Amino acid sequence: MLKSYEAIYDNGQVKWLEDTPKxxxxxxxxxxxxxxxxxxxxxxxxxxxxxxxxxTLGDIVSPIVDEDDWECLK
Structure with a gap:
């Protein structure tokens, strides 16, 4: 099976960017x-x-605007 690995060739040396071949x-x-x-x-x-x-105005857990101000929920 063929597998690809990313590397940089620099002055005769190969520097692996992620995992190395086993x-x-x-x-x-x-x-x-x-x-x-x-x-x-x-x-x-x-x-x-x-x-x-x-x-940062809000986070992914709580809304930035109160639920009472949501017109689409009324």
Missing amino acids: VTCACVIITILEESNKSVFSRRQPPEFIAGKGK
């Missing part, structure tokens, strides 16, 4: 994807003009 010796076929400008390891950051300005 084999000690195997025949492999490598497909090289086009290089992108983004690093796989870089973490996305919010733009500076909105960073830290978010506000």
Whole structure:
């Protein structure tokens, strides 16, 4: 059975991105994807003009608006 694994090839080294194959010796076929400008390891950051300005108004357990204000339930 064929199984795919994601990895990065960097200076002759293979760096596995998720789980690693559970084999000690195997025949492999490598497909090289086009290089992108983004690093796989870089973490996305919010733009500076909105960073830290978010506000949580409610949660998934309780509604943000009182049930008395729900017109669709009347």
